[in-house]
Amino acid sequence: MSDYFKKKFWKHINRRSLNNWYKRNFSSPSPEFVKHQVIKKYNLQKSLWIETGTYYGDTTKILSDIAEKVISIELDKRLYDLAIKKFENSKKVNVINGESQNLLEDILKNESYKNLCLFLDAHTCLDHITNKLISKNETLETPIIIELNIIENYIKKFNNVNILIDDIRLFDGKTKNYPHINEIVDWARKNNSSWFIEHDIFIINYKAN
Ligand SMILES: C[S@@+](CC[C@H](N)C(=O)[O-])C[C@H]1O[C@@H](n2cnc3c(N)ncnc32)[C@H](O)[C@@H]1O
Structure with a gap:
């Protein structure tokens, strides 16, 4: 064409x-196709991509075009089953059912990739098809701080790590249980990483010395 x-x-x-x-x-949030351009921009060569929160697999599909391997974690069994079907012919995509905060550590411990990219997008949300709220733990709107603490324990295993945190507009200290953006900035500083924001996505860039 x-x-x-x-x-x-x-x-x-x-x-x-x-x-x-x-x-x-x-205004924020930018449309999905714009966010997908940001994701493509921060892809690392020959990297493992981990996505938390598969939902209907739209971003998973984009990741499967750019990554060496994709692991996507989805809490909801119905969405997980749909994703398994959607990616049944993909050799790159591995979808796992469960809570990202319980599964991330084993993945980081066992994978031997040197470049790692993460799209952290697991949070309670309204399913736009069934119109039902997807949530397991009403007191934990987003597992982001637990996820970052796990990543911190393994970050030195990797040469380059790009962490993309979606919906950063919600990290205003007023929205449900979302942490304040300052906590995310502190995490990046503590881990000698640079950070910036593009189209409602907070991007953390770590490079080993
Ligand atoms: C905003 S949607 C993700 C959108 C998807 N990443 C995309 O770009 O198309 C949030 C998803 O996170 C899932 N979720 C919520 N809490 C989770 C958790 N603790 N672990 C894994 N998935 C979770 C929800 O079921 C929902 O499918």
Whole structure:
């Protein structure tokens, strides 16, 4: 397909999200296709990608195009079953059912990749298809701090680590049980990592000395 038609096609498939974003005066959250560009930008060569919170596997699919291997963790059994079906022919994608805070440590302990990317997106959310709230633990809206503590224990195993934390607009100290963004900044500083924000995604970049 020529670039001209690729562009036309791209505009056509994303027209609804673009219109909605325009109506929201380009405020956060950015549409999914924009977030996916950020994810692609922070991919590391020959890396393992870990996603927490598979949901309907849209980002998992993007990761499967750029990663050497993808491990995606989903708490909800129905969504897990759908993802297993969706990726049944993919040799790269491994979907696991359970809580990311219980599974992450074993993954980090056992994987031997030198470059690691994480998309941390596990949190309570409203399923837009069933209209039901997906939550196991009502007091823990997001396991992000537990996930970061686990990553901290294993970070030195890797040469390069990019951690992408989605929905950073919610880390305002007022939204349910979300930690304040300062806690995330402190974590990055403590782990000698640089950090920045693009399109509602907090990005932490760690490089071994
Ligand atoms: C916002 S959605 C994830 C969206 C997905 N990453 C994407 O980009 O398309 C959040 C998902 O996290 C899942 N979830 C919530 N708490 C979790 C936990 N502790 N461990 C794993 N998954 C969890 C929910 O069931 C839901 O599917």
